[in-house]
Amino acid sequence: MNILLYVAVVLIWGTTWIGIAVQSHYATPVVAILWRFAISALLLWVVLLFSGKLQRIALKDHLFCMLQGLCVFGLNFICFYTAVKYVNSGLESVIFSMAVFFNAINALIFFKQKPSPNFAPAALLGLSGIVLLFWHDLINSQFNAQLLMGIGLCAIGTYGFSLGNMISVRHQKRSLNIFSTNCYA
Secondary structure (H helix, E strand, C coil): CHHHHHHHHHHHHHHHHHHHHHHCCCCCHHHHHHHHHHHHHHHHHHHHHHHCCCCCCCHHHHHHHHHHHHHHHHHHHHHHHHHCCCCCHHHHHHHHCCHHHHHHHHHHHHHCCCCCCCHHHHHHHHHHHHHHHHHHHHHHCCCCHHHHHHHHHHHHHHHHHHHHHHHHHHHHHCCCCHHHHHHHC
16 A cells, blocks of 8 residues: 555656646746646535535634645745746756755744754755756856746745645644645645
């Protein structure tokens, strides 16, 4: 079962970057994102409602869901849909892998969760790998403004995603159903 879940995640997340690149040719980022998540939220809402699993939550929690939606389904995707004009989707996906790094730092900031002792060496190795992987492209582009804009947008989008993850952690600590909070977000 684990291998099937792994394959499903790889296929879904892997094709997301292709979808962003293709969709960015047909609509502005805000319009593309609006349609993408309006349809997704409606489908999730219908499934949860008819299965009886849509959890009612307090107004304060709805406000946090709005903030989560802004971070994960708004800012994050606006940045990545815009960045694809400046960098390729492969670079976007690699920069997005820094979410693990941002999550560890944000967990420390917001929840006082100390990262494992292996975090710093692993983070350094991962960041070094990203730089080495794209160093040739960076040098050939002479660090032009468009490339740096794309990288910056990807980093901001990834950080926004991480902030949304921290809100999701907050929801889980309050025993809120992750499907319901994602639906509301």
